[in-house]
Each structure stands twice: as structure tokens, then as C-alpha cells.
Amino acid sequence: MKRRDFIKKAAGGALVAASATTAAPAIAARKRFNWKLVTTWPPNFPIFQEGVEKFAKDIELMSDRNLRISVFAGGELVPALQTFDAVSQGTVQMGHGAAYYWAGKVPAAQFFTAVPFGMNAQGMNAWLYQGAGLNLWRDVYKPFNLMPFPMGNTGVQMGGWFRKKINSIDDLKGLKMRIPGLGGKVMAKAGVNPVLLAGGEIYTALERGTIDATEWVGPFHDQRLGLYRAAKNYYYPGWHEPGPVLELTCNLQAWQELPREYQIMIETAAAAANTWMLAEFEAKNLLALRELKQKYKVEVLEFPADVIKELRRLTDETLEEEANKDKTFRQVYQAYKSYRENNDTWNEISEAAYARALKL
Amino acid sequence: MKRRDFIKKAAGGALVAASATTAAPAIAARKRFNWKLVTTWPPNFPIFQEGVEKFAKDIELMSDRNLRISVFAGGELVPALQTFDAVSQGTVQMGHGAAYYWAGKVPAAQFFTAVPFGMNAQGMNAWLYQGAGLNLWRDVYKPFNLMPFPMGNTGVQMGGWFRKKINSIDDLKGLKMRIPGLGGKVMAKAGVNPVLLAGGEIYTALERGTIDATEWVGPFHDQRLGLYRAAKNYYYPGWHEPGPVLELTCNLQAWQELPREYQIMIETAAAAANTWMLAEFEAKNLLALRELKQKYKVEVLEFPADVIKELRRLTDETLEEEANKDKTFRQVYQAYKSYRENNDTWNEISEAAYARALKL
Numbered sequence: 001m002k003r004r005d006f007i008k009k010a011a012g013g014a015l016v017a018a019s020a021t022t023a024a025p026a027i028a029a030r031k032r033f034n035w036k037l038v039t040t041w042p043p044n045f046p047i048f049q050e051g052v053e054k055f056a057k058d059i060e061l062m063s064d065r066n067l068r069i070s071v072f073a074g075g076e077l078v079p080a081l082q083t084f085d086a087v088s089q090g091t092v093q094m095g096h097g098a099a100y101y102w103a104g105k106v107p108a109a110q111f112f113t114a115v116p117f118g119m120n121a122q123g124m125n126a127w128l129y130q131g132a133g134l135n136l137w138r139d140v141y142k143p144f145n146l147m148p149f150p151m152g153n154t155g156v157q158m159g160g161w162f163r164k165k166i167n168s169i170d171d172l173k174g175l176k177m178r179i180p181g182l183g184g185k186v187m188a189k190a191g192v193n194p195v196l197l198a199g200g201e202i203y204t205a206l207e208r209g210t211i212d213a214t215e216w217v218g219p220f221h222d223q224r225l226g227l228y229r230a231a232k233n234y235y236y237p238g239w240h241e242p243g244p245v246l247e248l249t250c251n252l253q254a255w256q257e258l259p260r261e262y263q264i265m266i267e268t269a270a271a272a273a274n275t276w277m278l279a280e281f282e283a284k285n286l287l288a289l290r291e292l293k294q295k296y297k298v299e300v301l302e303f304p305a306d307v308i309k310e311l312r313r314l315t316d317e318t319l320e321e322e323a324n325k326d327k328t329f330r331q332v333y334q335a336y337k338s339y340r341e342n343n344d345t346w347n348e349i350s351e352a353a354y355a356r357a358l359k360l
Numbered sequence: 361m362k363r364r365d366f367i368k369k370a371a372g373g374a375l376v377a378a379s380a381t382t383a384a385p386a387i388a389a390r391k392r393f394n395w396k397l398v399t400t401w402p403p404n405f406p407i408f409q410e411g412v413e414k415f416a417k418d419i420e421l422m423s424d425r426n427l428r429i430s431v432f433a434g435g436e437l438v439p440a441l442q443t444f445d446a447v448s449q450g451t452v453q454m455g456h457g458a459a460y461y462w463a464g465k466v467p468a469a470q471f472f473t474a475v476p477f478g479m480n481a482q483g484m485n486a487w488l489y490q491g492a493g494l495n496l497w498r499d500v501y502k503p504f505n506l507m508p509f510p511m512g513n514t515g516v517q518m519g520g521w522f523r524k525k526i527n528s529i530d531d532l533k534g535l536k537m538r539i540p541g542l543g544g545k546v547m548a549k550a551g552v553n554p555v556l557l558a559g560g561e562i563y564t565a566l567e568r569g570t571i572d573a574t575e576w577v578g579p580f581h582d583q584r585l586g587l588y589r590a591a592k593n594y595y596y597p598g599w600h601e602p603g604p605v606l607e608l609t610c611n612l613q614a615w616q617e618l619p620r621e622y623q624i625m626i627e628t629a630a631a632a633a634n635t636w637m638l639a640e641f642e643a644k645n646l647l648a649l650r651e652l653k654q655k656y657k658v659e660v661l662e663f664p665a666d667v668i669k670e671l672r673r674l675t676d677e678t679l680e681e682e683a684n685k686d687k688t689f690r691q692v693y694q695a696y697k698s699y700r701e702n703n704d705t706w707n708e709i710s711e712a713a714y715a716r717a718l719k720l
Contacts, residue, residue, distance in 0.1 A: 030424075061624040062422060064390075117718065120711060122482060122515075125635060126642035155482075156710040219706070237713035264421040265628075272631035275485060282486035286706035293705075300709050308717045344718070345653075346579070346646035349660050350516040351480060352715040353597035357668045358477065358704065359712070 040097035043073035114244040121243035152246030152277035159236035160215030178214035183240030206230035219288035400457035403433035453614040474604040481603035512606030512637035519596035520575030538574035543600030566590035579648035
């Protein structure tokens with residue numbers, strides 16, 4: 001039954017109920033929805049999966065249980081890396097993950113998560129919500145029948161754990177490192193042998209020396225994986241994923257069939273979860289970092305300036321090569337670059353100047 | 361009529377309506393609320409007042425017009441600086457402003473907006489949402505019958521416009537500067553004569569030389585006020601308000617009378633507006649800065665290291681003095697400091713290290 005038909009029927013028939021409402025409360029006809037949301041995260045994956053569950057709960061409460069979203073972790077309903085297709089085809093209504101997981105299908109999607117030496121969380125939020133970034137993202141996903149929303153951000157991810165100190169760019173040559181995506185491509189140009197490993201395999205590989213280095217997320221998740229005790233390790237700040245945006249996707253037809261009130265609930269709850277997750281990452285990372293340093297004596301170093309400069313040069317080279325392969329990638333790259341240039345100038349006299357002032 | 365009584369009546373009487381719903385949609389009894397929200401902002405004040413109006417609109421849509429919040433700018437219903445009292449006394453249900461406006465009444469409230477050399481927006485969000493900051497804030501506001509929510513952040517505010525270059529701490533001595541709050545107290549210790557002026561009075565005062573310097577917000581709002589053409593001016597990065605949190609307050613009884621679904625709508629829409637406003641500030645500031653530099657040839661300088669170090673020393677002195685005057689101030693100060701210390705350590709190898717890498 002269409003919503004309009006039902007309202008007519010109810011209005012014609014419900015005389016008793018209608019009179020009961022004249023005092024104060026309203027009787028509203030509300031359509032019920034039972035939706036499914038599949039994620040790319042392991043069950044109970046802290047913050048990532050938690051944030052999605054909080055989002056679904058918020059919507060269930062706001063809609064007085066009329067929009068119920070059942071959340072499934074990666075593999076529970078569909079394999080983690082098939083969530084894009086599952087939502088695109090309408091097998092389920094919603095998905096949660098990170099746009100750069102779909103780089104094989106949509107190379108340009110990487111700009112909506114993070115690129116090496118790209119914008120941090122604050123920059124990404126401003127670009128997406130206000131700087132035309134979100135419209136661009138929606139254009140890019142439309143052919144796939146998907147409506148994306150920013151929902152979560154990990155903050156600056158760490159550069160990773162290395163079994164030996166990196167004193168020059170030559171020290172990277174021949175290293176086997178677990179590092180996926182564009183970061184991996186850049187590292188390959190620097191002579192690294194990038195290895196793909198799922199989260200569950202990293203610890204053992206590093207402990208046994210099958211790999212010489214790995215990145216994962218940040219202090220909190222890295223500590224949970226035990227990376228600090230996989231070997232005598234040096235821990236380096238990040239450069240390859242400076243503020244990865246997590247994404248909510250919604251099947252386009254499912255979205256269009258939703259009454260406006262539920263659409264706004266989803267949009268609003270996703271933005272709230274975006275803030276909630278970044279806050280959670282920051283608050284957990286700072287405690288984990290303290291423990292890693294104080295209790296486990298982890299040595300945090302910085303890459304030498306020459307290494308950073310060379311990685312940045314190789315990043316520009318990599319992005320240019322990718323842009324030559326894919327028209328949409330180039331289009332998004334240009335929009336991103338031009339926004340980002342002004343953002344850097346502003347950041348330089350706001351956040352960056354303030355960070356310098358705090359160090360004096 | 362209490363919600364429970366209504367539900368009983370409706371359930372007993374509405375047989376026709378009940379049968380009409382068995383097909384698909386649900387009939388829910390929804391109480392209607394017409395609330396008033398007063399702000400401390402001038403009518404149409406960009407981003408600040410806009411963000412509040414978007415918040416009210418989101419809630420109206422999500423509640424299918426059952427929770428309607430009429431928004432009034434400062435002076436439209438109550439004077440701007442009486443919103444705290446108006447919400448506290450229940451004259452209206454909600455207010456929007458910044459906690460440090462109530463420093464005269466609640467000195468500790470300043471920590472929930474911004475303090476000189478304090479945490480930036482990202483740090484404040486993490487502390488408030490996850491680091492026990494919000495619970496502390498709620499404890500502090502409870503005796504005033506208020507429930508606070510973070511709702512908006514301006515990002516790092518600029519240090520202000522100066523008619524002459526500041527080359528040493530001595531150059532500050534005797535300057536008349538429009539700078540309110542703790543920043544003003546710190547400046548007074550440095551020999552500045554802090555002046556209180558409303559937004560509308562600043563331009564003329566600076567142009568006529570009645571004041572020698574002023575701070576306002578950031579490039580976007582400063583440009584709208586015309587400060588770049590009030591005199592030959594130098595523009596300095598900020599130190600006194602590194603990430604001011606804007607606040608939503610709700611009268612405690614009004615809050616407790618709301619059904620849970622509307623409470624979650626308010627909480628969620630406030631968090632979304634928090635993100636929306638910061639994104640808007642960042643995206644507007646970067647464009648305004650470009651125009652100020654390119655079109656109006658504004659010279660952006662940095663305070664010399666000695667000036668910053670001295671201002672920081674005077675900030676610590678000021679906060680210590682305030683803590684000696686007020687027990688709650690000291691209590692919040694200690695909680696803030698201890699969270700903030702770990703946050704700085706983490707920030708140093710995440711955001712700050714990344715900002716340094718970008719400059720290489």
C-alpha cells in the first residue's frame with residue numbers, strides 16, 4: 001500500500017483515534033522499514049563496527065522502531081569486500097566501509113577516503129560537507145546505484161612498525177612491508193616490496209620476519225594486534241593515510257523510497273557518527289600511545305626529511321600515473337588539488353601555526 | 361495528559377485505525393512540542409545562526425513536525441547575554457551560544473569553549489564526547505538547571521589585526537586592543553589595555569584609531585566586518601581561542617519531559633551541526649583568506665617566538681589565579697590539563713608531525 005493511500009484510509013476510518021488526539025498528541029501514519037547494513041569490518045571491531053551499531057541504534061530510537069537497521073559484520077551475510085556490490089545490487093540496503101577498498105572498480109573513490117600527503121580529517125570534512133566534495137562523490141557513485149555519506153574518520157594513521165631504523169631512502173629498498181593501496185604503490189617506487197596481508201595475519205608475519213615492516217591503523221588498534229611485541233620495532237608517524245574517511249553507502253532506490261523524515265535521520269545520524277568515531281579514535285589513541293611508550297618502551301621516531309620529501313615526490317608521480325589511466329580519477333584529482341591548495345594556505349596560518357606555537 | 365494515559369486511551373478506542381494498520385504502517389501516538397530556542401547571535405549571523413536554524417529544521421523534519429523549535433536571534437526574544445538565564449529559568453526551552461559568555465556566573469565554563477593555548481577543535485571534540493569532558497560539563501551546569509551539548513566549533517580563531525607590527529613583547533605595552541575573556545586577561549598582564557566592544561563597534565574604533573588592535577573570529581567573518589580596510593593592518597595567527605566549542609543548552613525539566621526519541625534527535629542533530637559548522641568555517645575561511653591576501657594584499661605575519669612564549673607563561677599564571685578564586689574552576693582545570701597532556705603527546709606524532717611533513 002502506498003503511503004498516500006494509507007493516510008486517506010486512516011483519515012477516513014479512525015474517528016475514535018482522531019478524537020482522542022484533539023487534546024494534544026498527534027496520530028501519524030508511519031511506514032515501517034526493516035533494513036540490512038553490511039560492513040567490511042570484523043565482528044566487534046572496536047570503533048569501526050561499534051560506530052555503525054551506534055548509528056543503527058540512534059535511528060531505531062529516533063524512528064520509534066519504524067526504521068530498523070540490522071547490522072552485519074564482514075562475512076556474516078556477505079564477504080567483507082563484496083559489500084559494495086551487495087548494496088549496489090540491492091541485496092541489502094546499506095553498507096559501511098572505506099571508499100578506497102573499491103579502487104579496482106572505481107579508482108577515483110580513493111580521494112574520498114585518503115591519499116598519501118592528502119588532507120587530514122578536518123580538511124576532508126570541510127571539502128566533503130561544504131567544498132563540493134560530497135556532490136562529486138555522489139556523481140562518481142551514481143552509476144553504481146549508490147548514495148555515499150561520510151561516516152567516521154580514523155584521524156592520521158601511523159606510518160607503521162619497522163624492524164630496523166630508517167635513516168635514508170636506501171634503507172627502504174628491498175624491505176617487505178604490509179602496506180596496501182596508493183601508499184603501497186608509492187612504497188614500491190621507493191624499492192619496497194609491498195605485501196598484502198589481512199589483519200589477522202600481520203602479527204605472525206612480523207614476528208617470524210616474513211615481513212620487515214607493517215602499517216595497520218593507530219596506537220589503539222596496533223596495540224590490540226600486539227604489534228609492539230612482534231619484534232624489536234620502531235614506530236613511525238604517518239604520511240600515507242592522513243585522515244581516512246569511512247563511508248556509509250545506501251542503495252539508490254532504497255534511498256529514494258524512504259520518506260523524507262527517515263532520509264534526514266540517516267544523514268544526521270551519519271554525520272553524528274562521523275564526529276563520534278573520530279573523537280573515539282583520538283581519545284583511545286592517546287591512551288594507547290602513553291601505554292606503548294611508558295609500559296612497552298616503544299620508540300617513536302620520525303622519518304628523516306629526505307625520506308619524506310622523496311615519498312612525496314613519488315606520491316605526485318603515482319597520482320599522475322593513475323590520472324593517466326582513468327578519466328574520472330583525473331577529474332576528481334583536479335578538484336581535490338584545487339580545493340586542497342587553498343586549504344593548505346589556510347591550515348598553514350591556523351592549525352599548523354598553532355601547533356608550532358605549542359611547541360615553542 | 362501524560363503520554364502513558366494517552367496511549368491507553370488510544371489503544372482502547374481506536375479499533376478502526378488499529379485494523380487499518382495491520383497491512384503495513386504503524387500508528388504511533390506522538391506528542392507535539394512547540395519549543396523556543398534563543399541564541400546569542402545577531403540575526404542572520406553567518407554560520408553561527410545558520411547552523412542553529414539548520415539544526416531546528418533537521419529536527420522538525422525528523423519528527424515529522426511534532427517537535428518544532430522556533431529559533432530567535434539575540435535580542436529578538438531575550439537579550440543575547442540573557443539566554444543562559446532564560447533557559448535556566450525555563451522562559452524558553454533552549455539556547456545557543458558559547459559557554460565562556462557565562463564566565464561571570466560560572467568561571468569553569470570557559471574550559472568548555474576554549475582557553476588560551478588550550479586544545480583545538482579535534483582535541484575538544486575528543487575530550488567532550490569521549491574523554492569525560494561532557495559529563496564534567498553537565499555536572500557543572502546541573503545546578504543551573506541546564507543540559508549542555510557541543511554544537512559547533514569555529515576552528516582556530518585568528519590572533520587579530522594590529523595597526524603596527526609586533527616585534528617584541530614590549531610592542532604590546534600600552535596597546536588598546538579589543539579582546540575579551542581570558543585572552544584579554546593574559547594580554548592585560550602583557551601590558552595591553554583590553555577594551556570591550558560589540559561586533560558592530562569594532563570597525564569604526566579601529567578605523568579612527570580609538571583602538572590599536574582587535575581580534576574577531578577568522579578570515580571569513582573578519583572580512584565581512586571590513587577589518588582589512590579599517591587601517592593598514594597586520595594579521596596574526598591565533599593563540600587565545602584555538603578551537604572554541606559552541607554550545608546548545610536545554611532546560612533540564614524540558615529535557616526530562618521529552619520522549620526518548622526526541623532526546624536522541626536533539627543529541628544527534630547537535631552532533632551533526634557541530635561537524636557541519638566546523639566544516640563551514642573551514643571552507644569559508646580558506647576562500648576568504650585567499651581573497652584577503654590576493655585582492656586586499658593583507659600581510660599575514662607570525663608573532664615572534666619570544667612573544668608567544670611570554671603569552672603562554674602569562675596564560676599559565678592567569679589560569680592559576682582563576683583556579684585560586686573558584687573551586688570548580690580548579691577542578692575542571694585539573695581534569696582538562698591531565699587529558700590534554702596525553703592529547704599533546706599524541707598530537708605531536710600525529711597531526712603536528714603530519715603538518716611538519718607537509719612543509720618539508
